[in-house]
Amino acid sequence: MTHRFSGRTALVTGAGSGIGRGVALALAREGAQVVVAGRRRDPLDETLALIEGEGGKGLAVTADVSRADDLHALVATAVDRFGSLDVAVNNAGILEGRGKAVGDLAEADWRRMLDVNVTGVFLALQAEIARMRTQPDGGAIVNIASRLGVHSRLPGAAGYTAGKAAVSVLTRAAALDHIADGVRINAVSPGATATDMSFRDGESEADRAARMRTEVPLGRVSTVAEVAAAVLYLASDDAASVVGADLVIDGGSTA
Numbered sequence: 001m002t003h004r005f006s007g008r009t010a011l012v013t014g015a016g017s018g019i020g021r022g023v024a025l026a027l028a029r030e031g032a033q034v035v036v037a038g039r040r041r042d043p044l045d046e047t048l049a050l051i052e053g054e055g056g057k058g059l060a061v062t063a064d065v066s067r068a069d070d071l072h073a074l075v076a077t078a079v080d081r082f083g084s085l086d087v088a089v090n091n092a093g094i095l096e097g098r099g100k101a102v103g104d105l106a107e108a109d110w111r112r113m114l115d116v117n118v119t120g121v122f123l124a125l126q127a128e129i130a131r132m133r134t135q136p137d138g139g140a141i142v143n144i145a146s147r148l149g150v151h152s153r154l155p156g157a158a159g160y161t162a163g164k165a166a167v168s169v170l171t172r173a174a175a176l177d178h179i180a181d182g183v184r185i186n187a188v189s190p191g192a193t194a195t196d197m198s199f200r201d202g203e204s205e206a207d208r209a210a211r212m213r214t215e216v217p218l219g220r221v222s223t224v225a226e227v228a229a230a231v232l233y234l235a236s237d238d239a240a241s242v243v244g245a246d247l248v249i250d251g252g253s254t255a
Helices: 018-029 041-053 068-082 107-132 158-181 205-215 224-235
Strands: 009-013 033-038 057-062 087-090 139-144 183-190 246-249
Touching (some): 018 033, 018 041, 033 068, 041 057, 087 224, 139 224, 158 183, 158 246, 183 224, 224 246
Parallel strands (some): 009 033, 033 057, 087 139, 183 246
16 A cells, blocks of 8 residues: 555545545545545435545545535635645536437526536636645645547537537636646546446346446446445646646546
8 A cells, every 4th residue: 555645635526426436535545545526415424434444534525516605615624624735636527418409408407407417627727726825835636527528429428518528628728828827727527436426227237247248347346345446546746746646547438
């Protein structure tokens, strides 16, 4: 076990489950003090209990990423508790209107996805950069995009795909804007991962596994730990010269 993040404070949005929880645990295992954020308290408390159960330090804070005030308060709370904000992982995201073609997608679903998946990342970046650019050592930010977006498309996923494409482009733009401030920004684009979002309606784990054997060159979904490892690489000093990258973790689906 390495301790690349000892003495550092990390913030993870959407940390109540899935990739967000996996990233939070991985950061804590490598020495970070981890602030876990999301809209619902109970899942965050579960993530925090897992961190503390392994001897780590953390803090659970409820926040809605579509609200700028919530994000500025979140960053302020992290800094008040732990003294700095060194790493941020903007993972919060939703998928609404699954399977709906553009002509049939409800406007409310479209707007909600953009509010969380795009504006939420933009507002999080603003709050995080505002703090990191004042620190002598700056900070590192990793946005969670998707292999669905600039890398590939699927029928019935226009709203989600458009939003994640925007995250990829926003990441590169922000990276160029703020590397001179000492803030290093990159993205990870997961493909099908072992989380609830990768299931089709009514699909079992065995059904999904059978589908992955034909849909993904690797023949399986990525594990949460594999995605988390990519996030931690980009957030660490091992990637000190990596700026504006979008690292695709999808088992070869977009190769």
